[in-house]
Amino acid sequence: MKKITFFFLLFLSQITFGQAKITENEKLAATCKVWGFLKYYHPVVAAGKTNWDEQLFKVLPKIEKASTKEEYSLVIEKWIDELGEVPVNKPLADDPKRDYFDKNFSLDWTQKDKLFSKNLSKKLKFITENRFQGANYYVNRDGKETVPLQFVNEPEYAEFQWTDKNLRLLALYRFWNYVEYFFPYKYVMDQNWDEALVEIVPQIANPKSEKEFLLAMREISMKLNDSHAATINMDMFKYLGGEKYPAFSTRFVKNKSVIINLANDSLAKIDDLKIGDIITKLDGVSIKDKVEEFSKYSQGSNKPAAAINANFVMFTGNDDEFEIEFIRDNVTSVKKVHRYPNEKIKRTPPKSSTKKWEILDQNIGLIRMSKVPKGDVPQMMEELKNTKSIIFDVRARPTETDFLVSDYLNSEPKPILRSLYQDLSYPGRYYFNNVMQECGKINTDYYKGKVIVLVGPGTHSFGEQTAMSLQTAPNATVIGTQTSGADGPNYLFTIIKGFDSSFTSSGVFYPNKKETQRIGIVPDITVKPTILGVQQGKDEVFERAVLFAKTGK
The missing domain is CATH 3.90.226.10 (2-enoyl-CoA Hydratase; Chain A, domain 1)
Structure with missing residues (x-):
């Protein structure tokens, strides 16, 4: 009797494990990867023979209903099958004269993702082995050596609204896969790109506000650790910094901001600002911590580069005043200073030699x-x-x-x-x-x-x-x-x-x-x-x- 009970419990546990619940975030992250993989590898999709955005919008409700690994995998399998048969297409042999670089390259996830059934992984492997070999509909070169690729044939959706979940996810999926397949420095990023996707999905799929969504779109591009990388949206500036500026410029030195330039004498007199003032706190928070906070949204391949951008943004805002703690002549003081709309600041160009x-x-x-x-x-x-x-x-x-x-x-x-x-x-x-x-x-x-x-x-x-x-x-x-x-x-x-x-x-x-x-x-x-x-x-x-x-x- 004990043996029968033991095997029954073992069998029950296997059924329970096999039907373990999966989260929305897990499903959306996995779908992002599959969608991008098919976009660039499947012969029907990569050739532009189907509206791939619309295909995503159609499958998302089905994915939302899937509650187990098996249900999810069946949805994806059916999705792939409906694209049509993938013909056997032996990939071209590698060019022996080319010096290949594989540090960014791995499709292991197609065989190891915990949401994928063996049959789904098998389908993805077959597509990999018989991948599309022609000119991809969504990415090409423009003939200029300085810009070796272009993302093309991507509808912009003129009526985009941040409240549209499908379009929010599309924006994330596009960007994540651009980086996954075409950013040459993915391998030196601080955070694993798969982990970055899992972290950012909730803020895109179910943001609490427009602010959370917009800053998430900014943050995901900052994770590239690339001074060239930045996502910009005009509404972002309402939340990232602001539309008003101080009448001074600073340089970030040893975790402090030193005033190095004043916009003009009249504005400087209003707040009694002087070149050389050392700002140690902003609205009660240390400059070091402020820079760290804003670096999350400041582009930079390394900390010094990101700190320069953060040092500028953190002084901007939408309020007319902010508080600083500063040191002048070895005396520490606290006071309020003003911000102004850019058009009211008649900036004095910094003095520099004009000689070449x-x-x-x-x-x-x-x-x-x-x-x-x-x-x-x-x-x-x-x-x-x-x-x-x-x-x-x-x-x-x-x-x-x-x-x-x-x-x-x-x-x-x-x-x-x-x-x-x-x-x-x-x-x-x-x-x-x-x-x-x-x-x-x-x-x-x-x-x-x-x-x-x-x-x-x-x-x-x-x-x-x-x-x-x-x-x-x-x-x-x-x-x-x-x-x-x-x-x-x-x-x-x-x-x-x-x-x-x-x-x-x-x-x-x-x-x-x-x-x-x-x-x-x-x-x-x-x-x-x-x-x-x-x-x-x-x-x-x-x-x-x-x-x-x-x-x-």
Whole structure:
């Protein structure tokens, strides 16, 4: 009798386990992955032979009713079957001349997801093995090397309303799968992309308010840890920062914000603000904690880059006043300061030299790369060719000089970088371009002096590639702080009506495949700004560069 009871209980437990309840979030996350996989792999969907958005809207009510793994899998299986038979289609053999990159690539989830029956996993595996091989209806290249992919044929839904659950989920599903298959730096993100989906689904599927939905759409793009990545919606600004601004600018230094610029004297007098004031708290919260809070919605490949954006946004708002705790002359005080609509702030442009290049004391050249057009490069290098050092300031975005400067710094062509592109015949896989980007030319009369490159958080994207080209010079030294860490072209696209987004669309690596994304250009000499230096208006990075130019130390 005991044996009969034992086996009965065992049998009952197996039935119970097999029919375990599944949550809405689990179903919606799994559906997102299946929907994207079929979009790029199934021959009917990838060829654009069905309205894939409408197919999603039709299946969602059926998915909502499924309460067990078995019921869910049957819904998905039937969905796939209704698309038609997948013909046997032996994939093209890999090109032996291509250098493939698989760090982003894994379809293991199709065989391991806890919501999938064995039969469903078998169907997904068959589709993988007989995947679509033609030009995908939803993604292609536009023929420009700088933008190696485009998302196309995606209806924008002009009548989009945030209260429409189907369209909210569509927006999330589109973006998540864009990243899953076409973001080259997915593998270096802080959070696993599958985990990010599970975390964000509830805020998209059942938001408590418009604010929660909009900020969730912003937050999911911030999880890319990419200074190029940001989702923007005009209504977001009601909740993220605001529409009014303080009459000052700050720099984030050692977990404090130092006022570095005042909009104009009259507004500064109203609140008794002074350059050099050290703000330690904002509305009773430490600046460090405020930056951490806003970094959740601030784009940045690394913490310094995100902190710069957060430092700006956290002072904006919709209220006319806010409270700061600040230090002036070693005295800590608390007071209210004002915010203004942007049109009421007549901003005084920051003082800076208008010279594109010049020769400093002791025969040291200085080039402000943000001011030099391509056509001026020959004249500039001719005037500076006899200097003992040239300081190239790349802390603000350079003009499009196309690495022409390196023609004068190298004796022969040098490789700068290698690019990583999406393999559109096998979504999720990438390959390195066979031809590396080079700079320089055969030049026996190349510049023999010190090449000093100034970098910082403002050294971003093309600026980072410019720094990489200058590093190829025989006597190059990089001075400054960590750069933006977003190296590669920025691809702008629309997710759905009202939501524009972007991310780095192709990878950029050093010739030896050393990474630059998130890491940035690593200085040979690190110089971090100090509060005292900021208060005194010093350019500490530049001063260190001049010292190095003079002494070699």
